[in-house]
Amino acid sequence: MPTNSASLTPARLLQLMQRHRSLLIAPAVAGAVIAALSTLVLPRDWKATQGLVIRSDAAGYTDQRLGKFTDLSEMKTVQETLLELARSQSVVTAVLSEVLGKEPSRQDIADFRDKLRLNPPGGAEFGKTEVFYVGVLNPNRDRAIAMVKSLTRQLDLRLNELRNERASSLVAEVERSVAIAREQLHKQAETLAAFEGSIGADLIELRHLTSPNGGQSELGQKVLAIESERRQSVDRRRQNEALLNELQTAVENPSRILATPDALLSGQPALRRLKNGLVDAQLVVARTAGTRTPNHPLVVAARHSQQAVQKELVRELPSAIAGVELELQVSQRREEELAAQIAQLRDRSAGLAGQRSEYAELVANVEGQTAVLERSLKQLADAKAARGGANSSSLLASIDEVETGVHPVGPGRTTVTAAGGMAGLLLGATLVFVFYAPPTETPAVVLSRTPTRGPAAAPSSTPPTAARVEARPALTPAPAPAETPAQAPAAAVQQPQPRPAPQPAPRAQPQPAPATSELPWAVEIARATADDAAKARPVSPLTTVSTVATTPTRTFGA
Known part of the structure; x- marks a missing residue:
């Protein structure tokens, strides 16, 4: 084993690899052979895919475009539901039973779920588009295609069954809501009818008071008419009182009648004509006396005529006074009657105002229950339409036919063999470094x-x-290695020797080796x-x- 302490240079690394090349080549060849054998033994999966387009229910959605989702969250929810349906026990069992021709085992179901793929189009996020792809992996290409076709068909059937079940439950629930709403509406309508019956003839007035349109009520119009009539009666009474005063004064001073206004005499036509005749007679006397002497027969006749009219007027005054007094009595009684009518109408209005809040509450309850019933009926119609559509339509549409790739998925045999060889080569290099590294x-x-x-000792100059x-x-x-010239001791410590005179110790300088x-x-x-x-x-x-x-x-x- 080398013991040189120098660093591992590329040249030494190459020499090390050449020296132990057998330890490199053997694992590489073994890894390549094992990988090649595994490609021959282990099966490779084919992937069959089918593109599908999903839409929303068209029944019951009048506030949006037909077949379009209201938002992305709804579309994502539907697609997640499809994903769970595709992995459900019933769908997987039906697909495997149809393709395999036998009842699948639990392991078959688990393997199918592991090899099932639901993916969005390339570059998109799941739930952001109406298109998605259903894929199945299988070693047999034809079986993979058959599984995808069966899965698409079973998924459509199961989705329609789920829609039908959901719509049926909605129909049952909404029918119960409609029955309750009708019962409540019937109770509220009976209460309102009983209350309206207690109102009687003032029901129209009460409805007018609770009407949001507003306007003048019938009682209000009656009160205004009576008030107007009462004011007119008061005006006539005051005129008659003034006329009575004038007539009573004219009894003592008949000439005062000439100063009475014609407006006061509008209710005394005879007295007014006598007044006008007296004025005419005075004018005739004045014209005749202006052209003739006072004793002229025409002047005397005119004066006699004036006096006769004046006497007739005086005789007419008591009758006129009696008529005015009678008219005053009638006017006073009429005013009292009108005041009583006004008080009665106001009492009726006050009573209706007290009942207005209760009646408005009853009417609001009836209207609210009516709105609830109408809404429930609309929901019932939508639910029935959805149930009918679940049995007659499909939300899934296929895009072309089932497709498979040209080659099975995953790396090819050459790639696997090369990867095995590289793994063996790395293993050999690791062994070389472990056992033969410097x-x-x-x-x-x-x-x-x-x-x-x-x-x-004394200081020394040594x-x-x-x-x-x-x-x-x-x-x-460990035993000490052999000494080299670099490792030999430089000098030993010498004993100090006496000197004639002490010398200062010099600075110690180590001698380098x-x-x-x-x-x-x-x-x-x-x-x-x-x-x-x-x-x-x-x-x-x-x-x-x-x-x-x-x-x-x-x-x-x-």
């Missing part, structure tokens, strides 16, 4: 102080002790370290410096 050395430096024997190189084992004790090209670099580093330490501090004659190199130790490299 060793390496670990340097160590030991500085020791060795006291001189006997009493302290040269200091030189460095001594010793070979010591690094890990375990002769350098040769065969010394390891670690020993040279140790000596340089010892020299630096000696220069850094003074060394007494009682001190010796020893440089120790460890024995060669082997390090193995793979």
